[in-house]
Amino acid sequence: MSGLLPDKVTIVEVGPRDGLQNESVIVPLDVKLELINQLAAAGLKVIEPTSFVSPKWVPQMADALSLMQNLIQQKHVRYPVLTPNIKGFESAIQAGAKEVAVFASASETFSQKNINCSIDESIDRFEAIMARASILNIPVRAYVSCVMGCPYEGEISATAVAQVSSRLYEMGCYEISLGDTIGVGNPKLARHLIQILSEKIPVENLAAHFHDTYGQALANILAVLELGVKTIDSSVAGLGGCPYAKGATGNVATEDVVYMLHGMGIETGISLTKLIKAGAMISKHLGQQSNSKAAIAISNS
Ligand code: HMG
Ligand code: MG
Numbered sequence: 001m002s003g004l005l006p007d008k009v010t011i012v013e014v015g016p017r018d019g020l021q022n023e024s025v026i027v028p029l030d031v032k033l034e035l036i037n038q039l040a041a042a043g044l045k046v047i048e049p050t051s052f053v054s055p056k057w058v059p060q061m062a063d064a065l066s067l068m069q070n071l072i073q074q075k076h077v078r079y080p081v082l083t084p085n086i087k088g089f090e091s092a093i094q095a096g097a098k099e100v101a102v103f104a105s106a107s108e109t110f111s112q113k114n115i116n117c118s119i120d121e122s123i124d125r126f127e128a129i130m131a132r133a134s135i136l137n138i139p140v141r142a143y144v145s146c147v148m149g150c151p152y153e154g155e156i157s158a159t160a161v162a163q164v165s166s167r168l169y170e171m172g173c174y175e176i177s178l179g180d181t182i183g184v185g186n187p188k189l190a191r192h193l194i195q196i197l198s199e200k201i202p203v204e205n206l207a208a209h210f211h212d213t214y215g216q217a218l219a220n221i222l223a224v225l226e227l228g229v230k231t232i233d234s235s236v237a238g239l240g241g242c243p244y245a246k247g248a249t250g251n252v253a254t255e256d257v258v259y260m261l262h263g264m265g266i267e268t269g270i271s272l273t274k275l276i277k278a279g280a281m282i283s284k285h286l287g288q289q290s291n292s293k294a295a296i297a298i299s300n301s
Contacts, residue, residue: 005225008267010046011254012177012207012233013039015282017048017082018251019239021060023286029063033070035282039236040077042274044254048101051082052092058243068095080141084115086128093136100133101141101177102126104168106161107150110181114145114244123167130171142173143209147193148185151245158196166200175205177233180220182248183213187223194227207231210252212238212291217252218260225266232257237279238291253292255279272298 016036020027036049049071055062064081073079073096080099083089092100104122105111111119126142133140146153147161165176178193185193190208197206208224208231210217221232238253258270276295283290290296 005264005266006228006230008230009225009261010231011044011257011268011270012046012048012080012209012231013044013236013254014048014209014233014251015039015235015237015239015254017051017061018233019235019237019282021051021058022240022243022248022250023060025286026060026062027285029067029070031282031285032063032067035236035278036071036079038274038278038281040074042278043268043270044275045076045269046078046080049079049081051084052088052095052097053082053084065091065095068092068097071096073098080139083129084122085125086132089129089132093132093138097138099139099141100129101143102129102168102173103143103145104164105145105150106156106164107146107153109152110146110150110245113152119164123164123171126168126171130173134172140173141175141177142168143177143179144168145179145181145245147178148180148189149182151182151247158193161193162196162200165197169201169205175207175231176201177207177209177231179209180211180217181245183211183216185210185220186216187219190220190223191227194224194229198227203228204230207233209233211240211248211250212252213247213249218256221252221257222260236275236292237283237288237295239282239286250291253279253290253295255290255292255295255298259294259298 234254235251238250
């Protein structure tokens with residue numbers, strides 16, 4: 001597909017994980033659960049609730065086990081959780097996770113800073129996860145960070161992204177989510193990336209995970225939608241960032257993506273009104289203004 005827009009897009013809501021992981025004040029478990037439940041009620045079909053990472057590295061996610069144990073999983077919603085290694089995977093499964101996501105980087109330095117190992121070592125760790133996931137019939141999603149630039153190394157080539165992405169895809173990850181971790185991309189770069197990657201991975205198996213640090217995310221999303229990408233990661237109220245990517249701000253706001261898609265006649269199955277309420281609830285709790293322009297405009301109208 002080239003230059004055509006899809007009829008339907010799947011939104012992967014990463015706010016409860018990618019959004020909250022960057023908040024220094026610990027959000028109580030009941031508020032996290034309320035957020036996830038409100039997002040499900042708004043029609044989100046994929047919600048990333050938490051990550052099973054070291055609590056020393058990301059204290060906000062230290063309640064992952066009790067969060068998953070207390071979460072009432074809706075039948076029509078998938079709840080993938082982040083797992084960096086087999087320890088995280090086993091804890092996730094024990095807590096009731098039915099889907100996981102591994103995360104690698106296209107930048108060697110970011111890999112070291114984020115998960116304390118090289119890209120090759122991270123792939124070795126994921127082999128152990130893939131083996132167990134295959135036995136347990138658990139789908140595994142994969143992230144690749146720094147796809148359009150790295151906070152430590154600067155430019156990252158599309159070839160480097162393609163190398164790590166195709167390794168993850170060949171290992172059995174069903175979808176590769178392309179992380180513009182620090183939001184430095186632009187539509188030309190995003191288009192080039194999809195063109196290079198789709199030589200190795202079907203475009204249906206690629207997702208866009210764009211942070212909005214430089215205000216480029218919606219433009220980049222449109223560019224990749226035109227090349228056949230149909231899965232977009234976003235974060236309610238534009239929450240978040242990555243604690244190991246200095247200066248990284250939130251993902252593109254889910255409300256803004258949904259507003260744009262609905263305006264272009266693209267279905268998401270999401271109620272924008274209910275989504276805005278969920279965003280308002282968590283923004284109020286955090287004592288912050290929403291980062292979604294659509295949510296602010298609609299709330300003020
Ligand atoms: P390490 O220190 O090298 O690990 O960290 P280790 O194996 O040497 O273990 C050290 C301690 O951590 C031990 O505990 C382990 O038990 C514990 P101690 O004996 O000291 O008490 N440990 C764990 N605890 C809980 N869950 C686990 C786990 N593994 C070990 N899974 C590690 C390596 C990967 C654990 C660490 O670096 C880590 O947790 N990193 C996660 C960082 C992170 O969460 N970053 C944000 C998510 S990625 C992101 O946001 C990007 C993304 O959104 C896409 C994009 O935007 O680009 C996905
Ligand atoms: Mg991210």
